[in-house]
Amino acid sequence: MKMLTLLEVGNLGGLVVMIIGVIIVIALVVSLVITLIAKVIYEWNNDRKFTKKQFWQTMLISLLICGLISGFVCGGM
Template sequence: MKTLTILEVGNLAGVVVIIVGVIILVALVLSLIVTVVTKVIYEWKGDRKFTKKQFIQTMLISLLVCGLISGYICGGL
């Protein structure tokens, strides 16, 4: 008898959507925290300004890194 995975048991598309949504939400929160910490460190002395463009770029880079890490974990490599 073959063992069944959780996706083969039935209509569990909702569970998969919830899991993916949670992963995306956690990645967004983590990248926001990393970006805010980066902004605080960058503006620590007071003579430099962290622009909106830098904020968005830092957020995107952090999201990409979170995506790579979660892909590595979920991919099982």
């Protein structure tokens, strides 16, 4: 199997890797923002604490939903 480099001229493998990387980074940022909003709402008026486990679970669920949406948008039906 041929190794992919980011600056290939003849093949578009590097472009595909860069697009996938950008999609992953955007999904992580969106998931982080959604998780932080959920944390603020959860801790708004009560003495409840948003634990580390809840943070990562919310982040994972949000990331999975972002992955489903991006897969639908990029892959089509």
